[in-house]
Amino acid sequence: MSANYLRFWGVRGSYAAPHKTHLKVGGNTSCVEFRAGNYLLICDGGTGIIPLGDALMSARDMPETLVVFTHYHWDHICGLPFFQPAFSSHWKIKFFGPGETAGEIEQRLSDQMKAPYFPVEIGTWAADIEYQAPVASGLQHGPFTLNYHSVHHPGVTYGYRIQLGEKSIVYMSDNEIDFLKSSIARRADEFTPEEQRLNKTMQNEERAAELGAVRNADILIHDAQYTPGDYARKRGWGHSCYVDTVNFAIDAQVKVLYLFHHDPNYDDERVEAIQRDCEQVIRERQSNLTCIVAREGTVVPL
Amino acid sequence: MSERAHTVVIVDDSAAVRIFFEKVATAIDVELKTYPSAAAALEYLGTQQPSLLFLDIIMPDKDGLTFLQELRRLPLHQNTTTIVISSKDYAQDRNTARQLGVVEFVAKPMTTRVIEDLIVKYTGARLRSADTRS
Numbered sequence: 001m002s003a004n005y006l007r008f009w010g011v012r013g014s015y016a017a018p019h020k021t022h023l024k025v026g027g028n029t030s031c032v033e034f035r036a037g038n039y040l041l042i043c044d045g046g047t048g049i050i051p052l053g054d055a056l057m058s059a060r061d062m063p064e065t066l067v068v069f070t071h072y073h074w075d076h077i078c079g080l081p082f083f084q085p086a087f088s089s090h091w092k093i094k095f096f097g098p099g100e101t102a103g104e105i106e107q108r109l110s111d112q113m114k115a116p117y118f119p120v121e122i123g124t125w126a127a128d129i130e131y132q133a134p135v136a137s138g139l140q141h142g143p144f145t146l147n148y149h150s151v152h153h154p155g156v157t158y159g160y161r162i163q164l165g166e167k168s169i170v171y172m173s174d175n176e177i178d179f180l181k182s183s184i185a186r187r188a189d190e191f192t193p194e195e196q197r198l199n200k201t202m203q204n205e206e207r208a209a210e211l212g213a214v215r216n217a218d219i220l221i222h223d224a225q226y227t228p229g230d231y232a233r234k235r236g237w238g239h240s241c242y243v244d245t246v247n248f249a250i251d252a253q254v255k256v257l258y259l260f261h262h263d264p265n266y267d268d269e270r271v272e273a274i275q276r277d278c279e280q281v282i283r284e285r286q287s288n289l290t291c292i293v294a295r296e297g298t299v300v301p302l
Numbered sequence: 303m304s305e306r307a308h309t310v311v312i313v314d315d316s317a318a319v320r321i322f323f324e325k326v327a328t329a330i331d332v333e334l335k336t337y338p339s340a341a342a343a344l345e346y347l348g349t350q351q352p353s354l355l356f357l358d359i360i361m362p363d364k365d366g367l368t369f370l371q372e373l374r375r376l377p378l379h380q381n382t383t384t385i386v387i388s389s390k391d392y393a394q395d396r397n398t399a400r401q402l403g404v405v406e407f408v409a410k411p412m413t414t415r416v417i418e419d420l421i422v423k424y425t426g427a428r429l430r431s432a433d434t435r436s
Binding site: 150 | 318
């Protein structure tokens, strides 16, 4: 295995889907490992962090570990109480996520490990634990530099742009693309021509800001939870339709898009069909984008 | 020029939204102050309480609800009348806004009429002339 790589440990959105019809893609919720030498960066602590933790305990090395959270919805934190390295005194782990202070981040993570919801509290963690306070720019973890920005999802939710040498990877597990655009379209009748012009400008500004956060990324890992039909029913749930995701990646001139945060109701066959549809969009737009389904266990050299 | 009694602050990284508010303000007897970020707005809000504060949520430096949480800790802003305007229209954000004492949550896009009415309702300012309404 390359010294620098990323590995998908959980690719499912909303809740785990450990059904045999889903296992070619994977049933665990969000967790992606990034490794550069002795530095380990983990994005999100869904159920995928449990097998990652088990694998880390079996390995000889104990890398410097930073776990960052996009937000604190269950599917992104529910594996953390079972993350074995946190219970080992040999480990040093730093946590970061949305929050005004290190104490607020600690509170968000510890709230799920309290009676009657969990038998032990974070006080039982034996590892050397630190909570990273927000930084003005560029969170540094060994060779990794992380910048974060707010995305379109309920509550404060971050997307991360991760720089490792020449490689730029963007992790946006939960993000509803084009929500404002569709709000404007649905309510077009309410506005005067002058207001409509300002709405269009506002829409373009928001699109430009979103594209700016991912532009020219080597790898984009992005929410692609819904089919167009399901999105029509679930607009406003904070997740993207895969058609919007692939168009977003093309517009941002991303090199490789990993479709992520798969709906737990979609079996392997359905996710494969989504990937084929995305390929069709890419052909129609004559783009060079490579589009891949994020699957549990896939390792990508960096 | 007479000093106006009502000051309205809008914090939004969208230039289009700030222009929108400038147009709205021409029809109402208020002084409008516009800022593109939380950090820029602190120049004024650090020492002054506006009659009404409009806050966007997603902004590059700090999201509006986190900013409001900080403001609420200052004695000056414990009761500052605040309205959220956002393209995010989610129950979780509405609930957080309510917990922070936000009086209204307006989903973008918004009409001139809606914002005019809110400014009049919460500041008591007068419309300059009925015929300025579109």
